[in-house]
Amino acid sequence: MFVRKEWRDMTFRKETFKVCFHTWKCEDTGEEFEDEHFAQLNYNQVINQYREKYNIPYPDEIKSIREKYDLSAIKMSHVLGFGDNTYRQYEAGEVPTQANARLIQMAADPRKFLDMIDLSHALEGSALEKARRNAERLIDKADKEEAVVISYLFDGKRRSRFTGFGKPNFEKFVEMIIYFCTNQRPWKTKLNKLLFYADFTFFKEYGVSISGSEYYAIDMGPVPDNFNSIFEHLTKTDLLKVYNKIFSDGGVGERYLPAREFNDKLFEEPALKILQSINDKFKDFSTQEMIDLSHEEIGWQQSFDDSHRPIDYLYAFELKN
Structure with a gap:
């Protein structure tokens, strides 16, 4: 048996939507079928598009x-x-x-x-x-000012394919940052890639993102929207500690350390497993290696020339790494 993926039309409430349809296929007989996981993933895709089209709450x-x-x-x-x-x-x-x-x-x-x-x-x-x-x-x-700041930086976005059909959740996004900073203490550039791979890998498996963050394609790879302002806000509110290093070429690197422990209570088990898998997979990769890997991704390649448009999470189904 092997996994077969193809774009198909699915209908919901008399409307047709294109989905990346997943099935198992038998090499010997050519028979295809959905198991429970794939059936749910296929269904989630069409329902998410319907909700997006008509702005239906989840x-x-x-x-x-x-x-x-x-x-x-x-x-x-x-x-x-x-x-x-x-x-x-x-x-x-x-x-x-x-x-x-x-x-x-x-x-x-x-x-x-x-x-x-x-x-x-x-x-x-x-x-x-x-x-x-x-x-x-x-x-x-x-x-209150805090609510206004968070809404501007993160929560004010509409749930869509650019948020991975996930509700923009600042608390979860912060915990993802704390998780990777606790386990790896990465430079900011690598941290952005870890966040991208966590959200997009979870979407690839379940049809929805973890944090609801939008990501943009810049020259150093995918980054969360407003990432500089978000990191600055977290340091000002004492959730992160920042350490700067000046390199020989004159560049400045920023490394973030958590100011408190990771709160796993905000996540269900599948999300925690994805965070763990991304951490284990890329733990020994350098910042430059992470940049190079992210440049292999179709989502980054297709979005780089349009820096004002977020990366569509549907590219998660074509992740290379």
């Missing part, structure tokens, strides 16, 4: 919107005018209609959520007061 986003107001799924359904079990089904993976998706996205804004509470009359008594307090607390938090 299950984790839908759940987090409800949880930040500390409401049950059935109460959230009532506030939005859904059926009793609808919100729970969306959290479990069912794709919302476009109309319901807009309502859920509006509810993510605590100011609009306060209006929804008043309009729906779905909450009363202590439940109403608790929801109000949570919404008002979120409004205050969103106005």
Whole structure:
């Protein structure tokens, strides 16, 4: 048996999308089949494209919107005018209609959520007061400078093929940085490549990125968007320590060390395994070797001439290293 990959059309809700379709193929009989992993990977690709096209929120986003107001799924359904079990089904993976998706996205804004509470009359008594307090607390938090900075640097991006269909998650991205800095203490240029390979390798396996970071092709290989500003922010907030070295050619190298331990609680087991595999695979590679390897990647080659456009995660299926 060997893995066969080809671009095929798949249909969802009467719309057709192209996916990199994975199957096992028998060399002797020519028979092809999907195992459970490939079936999920193929399905994820078409669903992700549908969500991207219509800006449909993902299950984790839908759940987090409800949880930040500390409401049950059935109460959230009532506030939005859904059926009793609808919100729970969306959290479990069912794709919302476009109309319901807009309502859920509006509810993510605590100011609009306060209006929804008043309009729906779905909450009363202590439940109403608790929801109000949570919404008002979120409004205050969103106005703080830290939230504004993080949104500008990372979280303000729309979920798309350029984020690997992953929700831009600054906390996870920071932990990925801390992970590699703890295990390798790499120079900044190599660190950027490790982050790229971790996110793109995870997408290759599961159809979604770990961090939701966008990556751009520069002369020294793929780099996360706003990487210089992000590293500067992390040093100012005492999450990283930076050490500079002046080389004989006049260049300056930056090496980052973690200021605290890696928090593995933010990641599920598959993501931790990918981080470990990338660390083990490239641990003994020099910075220049990492640059050379990244230049072999089709995604970098195809994106280098358009520095204003992020690298499409679909190139992950063509990773060379």
